[in-house]
Amino acid sequence: MSAPVVLITGTSTGIGLATAVSAARAGWRTVATLRDPGRAGPLRDAADAAGVGDLLxxxxxxxxxxxxxxACVADVVDRHGRLDAVVNNAGAGHVGTLEQETVDDVRAVMEVNFFGVLHVTRAALPHLRAANGRLITVTSVGGVVGQPFNEAYCAAKFAVEGFMESLAPLAATVGVSVCVVEPGAVASEFVANVGLDRxxxxxxxxxxxxALRAYLERSAAAFAAAQSPAEAAAAVVATLTDPEPAPRVQTSTAARQFVAVKLADTDGLGVTALTAGWLR
Structure with missing residues (x-):
């Protein structure tokens, strides 16, 4: 039987790159996608170093x-005859607050982080149904806990979480497993790509x-203790290979503890007390 095929978005750096290499090491035929293939050098180098260049x-x-x-999804299926799994990883960070940015700024965040996920999911679902496959979406602890100066980003990630939580039981009726993976702070280029000079x-x-100065100082401390992209990717690949994956997975103990505050917080006071402390 041929190797199962997984398509992963956003693989130029960070979690996406590490997930693509790890999936190939786990025996998956890995289709690593990115907006600009000219930035694929580090990905190819990592795959070759891991001895899996022929699977990626x-x-x-x-x-x-x-x-x-x-076009990409159709071409993958045409070439390989199947698509067994998708990892929606592509996304972009954003720091700002509504009074000081435009609604178009917020729309741009939603386009990448929410509608981008929907485009890939919609194109892939017929093929995942045919394969009894798996749809994994890398969201964020920011998809569970709203965070100051992350209004647009958290709104997009909340939307993804709600969409996937709603889709999961319906997709299961046609043989597709739907999961979200929630990283906390990860030591990657994701934060640097926000392009913010403090x-x-x-x-x-x-x-x-x-408040912004206090928030940025707190964030710098959090990312100083961040987990590595490889550690976060291990959680994604474990979800990819688990015979009965959980619908929601966190990538670290810190992430589990953080989202637990919200999931046990029926009146919202616990979350707002926690995040208010970041601003002073």
Missing amino acids: EVRRLDVVDEASVT DTAVAAAGPYGP
């Missing part, structure tokens, strides 16, 4: 371009400046 292929896929998504941002934040 790189393809272009831009999650916000529905035509790109449809001093400039604080100076521009006006009345929100003191």
Whole structure:
């Protein structure tokens, strides 16, 4: 029997890169996608170093371009005759607050982090049904706990979590397992890619400046103790290979403890007390 086929989005760096290599090491024919294949050098190098370059292929896929998504998924199925799993990993961070940004800024965050996931999921579902396959979406602890200065990002991740939680029981009736994987702080380029200069941002934040400075200092401390992309990827691949995966998986003890505050917080006071402490 040929190796099962998994398509993973957002594999140029971080969790996506580590997941692609780890999935190939686990014996999966891995289709590693990214918006710009010209940035695939580190991914190819990591696959070769792990001895799995022959199991990993790189393809272009831009999650916000529905035509790109449809074409990529169709080509994968045409070449391999199957698609057994998808890992929705592509996403982008964002720091800001609504009074100081435009609604178009928020829409852009939603396009990448929410609608991008929907484009890939919609294109893949018929093939996952045929394979009794698996749909895994990397969300965030920010998809469970709303966080200051992350309004747009958390809104998008909340939307993904709600969508997948709603889809899971329905997809199960046609043989597809749906899971979300929630990382906390991960030592990758994800935060750097937000492109935020702390001093400039604080100076521009006006009345929100003191709160933003406190938030950014707290975030820097959290990411100083972050787990590695490989550790987070291990949780994704475990979910990919588990015969009976849980619908919701956290990638670390810290992530589990953090989301537990929200999941046990029926009146919301516990969460708001926790995050308010980040701003002073």
